[in-house]
Amino acid sequence: MQTFSIPKSLKENMIYTFCPGCDHGVAIRLIAELLDEFGLKENALTAASVGCSVFLYNFLDVDCVEAPHGRALACATGIKRAQPDKFVFTYQGDGDFASIGLAESTHAAARGEAITTICINNTLYGMTGGQLGPTTVLNQITTTSPHGRNREYHGFPLKMTEHIALCDGTAFAARVSLDSPAAIIKAKKAIKKAFEVQLKGLGFGFVEILSSCPTNWKMNPVESHKHIREELTKVYPLGTFKDLTEGL
């Protein structure tokens, strides 16, 4: 009996171009597995963001629109309103979702657009070389904060899941991580719920994934998963912050 095979929604014979140990590969596989489970491959449309997450369309075999930086949810809103029967999702990094696209992200959630968003939070700008981002935790060293994030000078990190969960239009908001096989299985369940709220038309579905960036954190992949488990989850607690499907 085969217990694992490569999902059908991924392109054939593709090889991920991410750095060794990057959690993007796992996140994209989880999305592909769920597209397979729900049979949505032919019916899905996505708006790609800017950052390492943009490579989604090289690996996932679904139709995709490239949005300007941060505007993936604005593009996705247009797609969903023009074609309400399609399954629309976005896959964004934290720099795209929480910094330049904060207005688009918050308003899409507040309007309660039936869209699913997966936000990969690696606490810095990964593609451009590891600069300080809105989600960088206090005392974290990045290329633009060589002495660590200082609370007087740089301020505090932004907690997106709590912020999105406060919007009335949000149907599901959860924060998960990918640091161990158990966490990956929990993450898949959360993404599945975020897919379901869209399919049921309940509103905006949001999942923030704490992801490692071994290259810019200057750690090996195993150490960076340990860093997520021991340090990041103190600042960004895991869990479901809003779930409208509970009472149904």
Place this chain on the structure above:
Amino acid sequence: MPNIVIDPKKCKSCYLCVEACPRKVIKISNISGKTGSNIVEFDNTENKCTGCALCAISCPDLAITEVNK
């Protein structure tokens, strides 16, 4: 018999599968991969593999392409 299939072209030597395997049947080989580090190999000489697929679940590069139970 439980076994896994590793694609050496996809392995980037992150060793997350070595960490994830509860039976420690995935080992670091002597063959260097495309990142310059040694890639992993499946060593099931003691028949310890149970086909749980935890290695494939945690592999970020889908280098473990198939797990059979």
